[in-house]
Amino acid sequence: MDQSPNTTPSETGAPAEATSNASWLDTVSDHTVREMHAYMRLTREWDLRYEKMFKTGALSKWYSSVGNEATTVACASAIESGDALVSLHRDVGAILRHYIDIQSLFPEIFPGNMTLVRDPLSGDSRERLLRLACQMLGREHGFSGGHERSYHYNHLEPENGLIHIGMISHLGSMIPVAAGAALSFQQQGSDRVAINFIGEGATSTGDFHEGLNIASVWKLPFILVIENNHWAFSTPTSQQYACDNLASRAAGYGMPGIEVDGNDPVAVHQVMKSAVERARAGEGPTLVEAHVGRHRGHSEGDDSLNQVPSDELKGYLDNDPMDLIETRMINSGIVSRAWLEEIRERCSTLIMEVVDEAMAMPEPTPNSDRSIYAE
Ligand SMILES: Cc1ncc(C[n+]2csc(CCOP(=O)(O)OP(=O)(O)O)c2C)c(N)n1
Known part of the structure; x- marks a missing residue:
């Protein structure tokens, strides 16, 4: 079977050095870069913590988002x-x-007093x-009350500006749901938008x-982001689609x-x-195809990473987005190595504390809300 992807690692995006740091900082402020980096680091530490728990047998399954941050x-x-x-299960960075x-x-x-790119979110x-850590560990305090321990949950705190519709299943099931959320915004006459992530398999x-x-057709305020990591479970893109890229399909939808x-x-x-400006202005949806690396299998322990040829895998690992952003931050003079280490340390400590706290919390009982058990 031909295992080569339609897009090679070298085509998946220019390495950091190919873009001058000056032009990088012409487009966004250094605060924005530092802010995005901190969330990326928090996400990476989250995954590493759960991956470790999977390896030591404390967790039976883990879907890692390493490489998508x-x-x-x-x-x-x-x-x-x-x-x-x-979102789907690869999108904890967005969550x-x-x-x-x-x-x-x-x-x-x-x-x-530091202006960050996103408006501050209210609530604790x-x-x-x-609660997210409890969700992942099937604890009662999780968003689904221990009903399941993954990303198959919704969490709505509209009073705090938070609308998160979790996944029903993998693949494209959430696209019509997300388009429906966008329709609802449009019908309310608001300028809110809906974004949905999918893998290229969807x-x-x-x-x-x-x-x-x-x-x-309805010019919905909707953005669909394909996270193309060139492998859908164990199927390479060459076995998935015959077009050069997926973004070009948008032309067929206008x-x-x-x-x-x-x-x-x-x-x-x-x-x-x-894309968000376009959606808020009532001009309709946008399809975004983001090329990312395949750093992990579909899920930990499912063996799908072994399908990826070693030179292809090396190309992905050499373009680790965490390494790329940190190298660029240092080269741009935005931060020092010590600052990056401090962020890493704080994120790691916070995740460790929160996960330990969640581990000590109770599992659901037959009397818990949304219990899966019969009375
Ligand atoms: C509705 C549905 N159909 C099929 C599956 C089985 N399945 C799970 S993952 C997957 C491929 C996913 O593709 P993609 O998101 O590109 O892959 P990943 O990067 O997560 O491996 C399939 C067919 C499923 N979980 N749900």
Whole structure:
């Protein structure tokens, strides 16, 4: 079987050095870069903690988002309170960006007078992080009350500007749902938008066609982000689609389709900013194809990473978005190595504390709300 992807690692986006640091900082402020980096680091530490628990047998399954942080964090940075996030299991970066106000978590690093790209979210960020940790561990305090322990949940705090519609299933199932959220915003006469993430495997499903078609016909405030990591479980893109790229499919629906280097949060942020502006202005949806690396299998322990040829995998690992952004931050003189280490340490400690706290919390009982058990 031909295992080569349609897009090689070298085509998945220019390495950091290819873009001058000056032009990087011409487009966004150093505060924005520091903010996006901190959320990326928080996301990475989150995954590493759960991966470790999986390896030691404390967890039976884990879906890792390592390698997707630049795309997910930058996309969620482009939306505001009241917008709808519709995510899958690879999108914890967007969830953390949507739920957590980093300024309130790390006030010494991000003081209140520092203008960040996103409006501050109200409510208790640490408590939400704890509930998310409980959700992942099937604890009663999780968003689904211990009903399940993954990303198959919704969390709505409209009073705090938070609308998060979790996944029903993998693939394209959420595209019509997200388009429906966008329709609801349109009918309310608001300028809110809905964004939905999918993997490239979802683009071969009927939901993809139906959702994008109606979103374009009705000019819905909807943005669909394909996180193309070139492997759908163990199927390479060469076995998935025959077109050169997926963004070009947008033309068939009469909407813009944009390809972007998903390892570069600044590039993703710029693309999303224009897509969000277009949606808020009533001009309709946008399809974004972000090329990311395949750093992990579909889920930990499912063996799908072994399908990826070693030279291809090396290309992805050499373009780790965490390494790329940190190298660029140092080269631009935005921060020192010591500052990056401090952020890493704080994120790691916070995640460790919150996960330990969640581990000590009770599992659901037959009397718990939303219990799966019969009385
Ligand atoms: C509705 C539905 N159909 C099929 C599956 C089985 N399935 C799980 S993941 C997957 C491929 C996912 O593609 P993609 O998101 O590109 O892959 P990833 O990067 O997560 O491996 C399939 C077919 C499923 N979970 N749900």
